[in-house]
Amino acid sequence: MTTHDLPVIAAVDGSTHSRQALDWAAREAVRRGLPLLIVHVMPLTRNVDEETRQREADELLAASVRRTELIAPALRPATLAPLDFxxxxxxxxxxxxxxxxVGSRGLGGFRSLMIGSNSLATASMASCPVVIVQDSGSEEDDRPQDHGAACTDIVAGVAADESSEAVLEFAFATAAARPGARLRIVHGWTMFSSMLSGGPVFDRESAAGSAERSLSEVTAGWEERYPQVEVVREPVNGSASRTLVTASATAALTVVGRRKGGESLGLGLSPVAQTTVTHALGPVAVVPC
Structure with missing residues (x-):
């Protein structure tokens, strides 16, 4: 199996959040021409006997397969139910x-939390991109719905250095798989960040021009590789995470990098990624970089 054949994995646990994540994963697998693997991890617990646990897992996976048939009848997903955390x-x-x-919260998630611990840990440690799908509909109507159908923008948050290559690669590929999608590339800058990068320190207009040039340099060459994608570059004076959270409300997907240096938070996410994942109003992709 080549890297182009590796599946999209949808994690399900029976929660509304995971069903919405399954819907998103099924549609994305179709867009990218990839197989879909539906995974239900059977929890390690002594409160349920093995036979009951396996039966419940089989029922949940069968229901998940039926759900994907409503979205993509030709997809033919595979299923897996490992026993693990x-x-x-x-x-x-x-x-x-x-x-x-993954969904933003599972069955064990507290309603007061914006994102569950399993979702956050997976995004922090996985070796491939992880998409966290926020709750976007009413639990009263649990039929498959494309809540992001009206949103066409893909928003990518990038830093003005080489660490953004993986983010750009994923963002451009995602936009290319969605006909008519526009890619908004956001780079937040401040006078302090300008100073750290060796740019202007006291002249805001010069610092803004320096940030714009840096963004152009980082993104150079990508439009030639993806000529079908409309690109908008947005150097923003201020908080990148605040800009990304705001943009997520009308984005089909917001893409951030899991940059080195976030380990101090205990979960391997940079401050920008942590804030975006926690407060985003739409799906967020966390890309290892």
Whole structure:
């Protein structure tokens, strides 16, 4: 199996969030021409006997397959039910996946939390991009719906250095798979970041021009590789994470990098990625870089 054949993994646990993640994963697998693998990780618990646990897993996976048939009848997804801790299993499976898609919270998630611990841990440690799908509909109507159908923008947050290559590659490929999609490339800058990069320190207009040039340099060559994608570059004076969270409300997907240096937060996410994932109003892709 080549890297172009590696599946999109959809993690399901029976929650509304995971069903919405399954819907998103099925549509993305079709767009990218990739197989879909539906995974339900059977929890390690003594409260349920093995036979009951396996029966419930089989029922959930069968229901998930039927759900995908309503979205993409020709997809023919495979299923898997490993016995493990959810995040550990998904991180392991991510080594042979193109993409892992999870809901923002599972059955055990507290409503007061914007994102569950398993979703956050998977995004922090997986070796492939992880998409976290936020709750976007009412639990009263759980039929498959494309809540992002009206959104065409793909938003990518990039830094003005080589660490953004993986983010750009994923963002351009995602936009290219969606006819008519526009790619907004966002780069947040401040006078302090200008100073750290050796740019102007006291002249805001010069610093803005320096940021714009840096963004052009980082993104150079990508439009030639993806001529079908409309690109908008947005150097923003201020918080990149705030800009990305705002943009996520009307984006089909917001893409951020899991940059080195976030380990101090304990979960391997940079501050920008952490804030975006936690507060985004739409699906967020976390790309290892």
């Amino acid at each position: 959810p995040a550990a299993a998904l991180v392991s499976l991510a080594r042979d996946a193109s993409l892992v898609v």
